[in-house]
Amino acid sequence: MAYVALYRRWRPQGFDALVGQDAVRIALSNALITGRIAHAYLFAGPRGTGKTSTAKILAKALNCDQGPTANPCNECPNCQRINDGSSMDVFEIDAASNRGIDEIRDLREKVMFAPVNGRYKVYIIDEVHMLTTEAFNALLKTLEEPPAHIVFILATTEPHKIPATIHSRCQRFDFKRVTNEDIEKRLREVADGSEIQADDEALKLIAIQSDGGMRDALSLLDQCGVMAETVTAETVRNVLGIVGREALRELVGAIGRQELSVALQLLNRLAEQGKDVRQILTELAEYLRAVLLYQASPAYHEIYLTDTEDAIAELAPLFGSDRLMAAEERLHQAMTELRFSARGRITAELCLFDLCRIEGSTVAALMARVEQLERQVQNGVPQAATVARTVRQAPAAVPAAQAPAAQQGPSVTAAPAVTLVTPAPQAVADVFPDPAQLDAVFERTDVVAPIQKSEAPARPAELPSQAEPEPQQAAAPVAVVEYSGDWADGEDLWKQTLEILKNEKKQSMVACAAGGYVTGYENGILTVGFKNQFMCVRMNDPDYKKAFEEVLLRLARQSVRLECVAAAKPAARPKAAPKPQAPAETVEPEVQAALDAFGGTLQKL
Incomplete structure (x- = not known):
């Protein structure tokens, strides 16, 4: 039969x-x-x-x-x-x-x-x-x-x-998808009735991989039943080409620690074992999804089908929610590219590169970089990549002997010095490869290191041996550039330039230049001020400057040199001087009456 x-x-x-x-x-x-x-x-x-x-x-x-x-x-x-x-x-x-x-x-x-x-x-x-x-x-x-x-x-x-x-x-x-519990229960009945030896873990894995289809689950059990006398989870993985929990755990850990070389070695090892690139990326997306949902709701037991609670809890601190969202977007993008890629291995390697370096231009990727920068600042950025400045937590105490009579009383203790650490632009170059994304970051007041008090105990102010507090370092003055020349015409020219670059999909240049404001336009020089010094330096780089000047040449029909300066925005704009008009020509009374009636102008062809 x-x-x-x-x-x-x-x-x-x-x-x-x-x-x-x-x-x-x-x-x-x-x-x-x-x-x-x-x-x-x-x-x-x-x-x-x-x-x-x-x-x-x-x-x-x-x-x-x-x-x-x-x-x-x-x-x-x-x-x-x-x-x-x-x-x-x-x-x-x-x-x-x-x-x-x-x-x-x-x-x-x-x-x-x-x-x-x-x-x-x-x-x-x-x-x-x-x-x-x-x-x-x-x-x-x-x-x-x-x-x-x-x-x-x-x-x-x-x-x-x-x-x-x-x-x-x-x-x-x-008809809805069958739940994993119902599929697993039915598979146990079929396995016992068909004299197929199968472990509970193997049946659970078959139920997960069947994606709610009872027929797919039975077909997979039938296929695994001829592979081995006892169907185990490893048998199911070999039949389906599944990567497995252990390998995924190592790969996610390497990505979380930003160890690109380790991640690439793991990818190479899986490829040598015959694992499909699409399967690797799909399971990686499922694992990162489990980590993200664990951070949001540890009681959501559906995620523990991917891995154990202890394993996910150990990997969760390596990621922030924004970084996980950016990783999911990048993985889905890579899986879409695989349909048109001749070498899927290259697509997977570039995807791992972006995941380890938090690269990408999506909103989630940018938020992930901000999140990483905040973590670095909160944990203390290495000294080589920081600029430290000393500020005071309160005004310096006045010695009791020199204090006015109205202020005589209990001794006043000098406020301890605090150190505020902020990252220099060079320190975040790796975190923000595109400087256009830094403007919003440096504007924020909450992205600062935690204030740390100096270790030296404060002495009473009235003691003669009290050393005079160091004067507070004054902040570098920010220059203010006044409006000059035909700045109004220059502003129109600048807006048209940004619009053209935006239509040409040069979003990074537009984002970098969006914080600028025209302060002058005369003698073929367009002056643009930037409140952020880092953005000003980037705009003066030859590649950016050349791209903007080429667009200005197309608009103005003459060579226009772009000068970007770091300056505060002037308080008020002067009124644009009225443009000189050509002397009116003598026209006949009938023509003048028609012009007055309809509000027209006379143009000479």
Whole structure:
């Protein structure tokens, strides 16, 4: 006897055997018991969730010798003929290969004939969304007013592709994905009934990988059953090419510690083991998703299907939420690129490079860099990459002997000095490769290191040996550049330049120049001020400066030199001087009256 696949051998034979579709089972059973049988049903849902099996159970329930009944006997001739596919009253049509108008016309002619053995003729049209528009139109009238002995059952995985006119004439039942617990329970019944030795961990892994499809789970169990005498989790991983928890744990740890060389070595090792690049990136995205959800809600037990709670808790401190969001965006981008990439290995390597360096131009990537910078500042940036300045927590105390009479009283203690550490622009070059992203960061007042008091204890101010406090270092004065020349014309020219660069998708240049303001335009020199000195330095770099001057040349039709200066914005803008107008020409009185009436001007051609 030929071998029968598990998903065929263990196909449900009654409504009670349906797995995970309680709502559909209850509704159809009640309809059969009460005799409220519709002439057309639409079964919609993902693949492998029991749509075709339910359609055959319904056909048996309608034609069983004891029916219509909610519990077909599976022993009468009608039930047996439906089970073995030899019934003359149940027709299963594949719409993917019979999708034309000719097939539907043939169906319309046959539905008029009475059933051969049973009470109803049942037409099961699988993947009905594949029918052409003409075929749907031909089916419409028959579906609207069918003979009393006809029942249509339409099954589809894409109900949105079915015309509304067909949709409205059917009773729709949505089949949901089967839960992992229900799949695992059913797999245990099938394994025990088929004499397949399988570990609980292996069945749980099969349930996860089946993605809610009972048929996929049974097919995978059938395949694993011939791989080894005892199906283990390692057997399932070998069949599916899964990376596995241990390797993913190492890879995520290397990414979290920004160890690019270790991450690339792990990728190379997995590739040598025959793991698919897409599978690696997919499982990496699932693992990082588990870490992100763990940070948000540790009680969400769904994430522990990816790895144990202890393992995820150990890796969670290596990431911030913004960095995890940026990583997910980059991984999905890489998986999209794999469809068009000739060498998927290169795409994966570049993706790991970005994940370790927090590269990217998305909002999430920029927020991740800000998050990393804040962490570095809070933890104390290395001295070589910082600029320290001493400030006072309170005004210096006045010695008691020199204090005014009104202030004589208890001794005043000098306030201890505090050290405020801020990162120099050079220190964050690796964190922010694009300087256009720094403007918002340096404007913030909360991105500072925690204030640390000096270790030296403060002495009473009245003691003669008290050393005079060091004077507070004055902040470097910021120059103020006054408006000069035709600054208004220069401002219009500057705005047009930014608009052109924006349309040319040079977003980094536009972001860098957005904080500038025109202060002067004369003698072919356009002066732009920047409150942020770092941005000013970047704008004066040859590559940026050349790009802007080329656009200015196209707009002004003459060479315009760009000068960027670090300066505070002037308080008020002077009024633009009125442009000199050409002396009015003498015109005839009739023409002048027309110009005055309509508000026009006279132009000489």
